Amino acid sequence: MKAVVNYADGPGKVELRDVAAPRIEGPKDIIIRVMAAGVCGSDLHMYHNSQGFPVNRPVTLGHEYSGIVVETGPGVTLFRVGDRVVSETPAYVCDSCVYCRTGLYNLCPDRRGYGVLEDGAMAEYLRSREAICHAIPDNVSFEAAAMTEPACVAYNAVAYHSHIRPGDDVVVFGPGPIGLMAVQVAKLYSPGRITVVGTNRDKSRLEVACRFGADQVLVAEETDVAAEIRQYGDGLGPDLVLDAVGISVTLKQSIDLVRPGGQITKIGWGPAPVGFSLDPLIQKAARLQGSFSHNWPMWEKVLLLMARGELDPLPMTKSYPIDDWKRAFDEMDSLAHAKSIVLPHAGAAKGEPA
Structure with missing residues (x-):
């Protein structure tokens, strides 16, 4: 074969x-x-x-x-x-x-x-x-x-490992397949706003992010991402940051952005060392949560959501x-x-x- x-x-x-x-x-x-x-x-x-x-x-x-x-x-x-x-x-x-x-x-x-x-x-x-x-x-x-598999990775990260409530401000770093599916899953929770951050090379994928429910997309090379995100709400930062990129710089940005008491869910991974202090995370009393893979119940739920047209x-x-x-x-x-x-x-x- x-x-x-x-x-x-x-x-x-x-x-x-x-x-x-x-x-x-x-x-x-x-x-x-x-x-x-x-x-x-x-x-x-x-x-x-x-x-x-x-x-x-x-x-x-x-x-x-x-x-x-x-x-x-x-x-x-x-x-x-x-x-x-x-x-x-x-x-x-x-x-x-x-x-x-x-x-x-x-x-x-x-x-x-x-x-x-x-x-x-x-x-x-x-x-x-x-x-x-x-x-x-x-x-x-x-x-x-x-x-179903990448959708389950996103479902695990958002629905199982993240504390997300209606009205929350959500930021997604990385409009790859997992980040895009995370947008669709997060949208099911009626967030106040979803922002997706990418690069110049991501422009076609950022267009998909809008189709999937993102309220705002930002190109890192073209805007001050932190300043733009902090214009929303009380200016203290997002309730939830979903880091779907496998490089350390987006984790640092996530820590800088997340509001005190908020959460970062790390989905993307890579071999490079972090190379910076985690003290700001501690000072904010923010939660850093890893998410890996999925298991049987998630597959059943994702297939049901696909059948109902709520994930596509x-x-x-x-x-x-x-x-x-x-x-x-x-x-x-x-x-x-x-x-x-x-x-x-x-x-x-x-x-x-x-």
């Missing part, structure tokens, strides 16, 4: 290869015919060899995907051949640590994610597990369903056949749009298999 493989260390070490199709290995395994696979920022980092996490190369990339069940293990009872499904990202968790036992398997110390430590979804087929699969609502396309990731996407994977990577990398989707079975992503 065709697969987009990160085959070695070093920049650009990705190519389309013919690899063996996965097989059922355990009683609860499910083989999925992948219909749509999103390109994540982490895939681009691996493409450039700039990631800040270990990678088990060679590895098929991709962890955001949707598809159709084509085979099940003998112990599978919740899904049948032909079902439309999405699958979560942990290819393996231990099922025995305190986090797995309490439903927080996204924090399992032995977690192995698709597309990094286990072969992922930019391929014609993938092996998943019954425990992490979810049915796709009938009115949600494969391409939209493939965006498609305006930020552009789709490509798998043979065109490099253009999908390069155009997303250039910030021409926020999210590329690879179609292993081109022409069939919006409906039934071709």
Whole structure:
């Protein structure tokens, strides 16, 4: 089968290869015919060899995907051949640590994610597990369903890890896919204002932010971001800052901006050291909260919100056949749009298999 493989260390070490199709290995395994696979920022980092996490190369990339069940293990009872499904990202968790036992398997110390430590979804087929699969609502396309994963990252950050109330002033740093979906999730709470901050290179993505519900977008090179944000309300700063950028400068800006007693939720991450004092955070008695990944209930809720039309990731996407994977990577990398989707079975992503 065709697969987009990160085959070695070093920049650009990705190519389309013919690899063996996965097989059922355990009683609860499910083989999925992948219909749509999103390109994540982490895939681009691996493409450039700039990631800040270990990678088990060679590895098929991709962890955001949707598809159709084509085979099940003998112990599978919740899904049948032909079902439309999405699958979560942990290819393996231990099922025995305190986090797995309490439903927080996204924090399992032995977690192995698709597309990094286990072969992922930019391929014609993938092996998943019954425990992490979810049915796709009938009115949600494969391409939209493939965006469930980044939507769940945003949902976890905003709905689970942030204290957000109607009327709050919210600032989002970074109009990438996660930042854009965070705008949609935050909008569900009826905030007083949502401001999205980007750079000159982000202008097309800032336009999407407006479509997703941002009340104001700011280009960092063209305005005094802090002064502009403090014009709103009582001038003490936003109640909530969502930092969806993986560099330290936006964390410093977040600390400078957040109001006393407010909260910063850090979603984006990168390998660079912070390099500045956290004393202003302490002086403000503000909360700095990390948010990572997601778990089962979030997927169910995000799929429900998609089915109701309250979350719609498609305006930020552009789709490509798998043979065109490099253009999908390069155009997303250039910030021409926020999210590329690879179609292993081109022409069939919006409906039934071709």
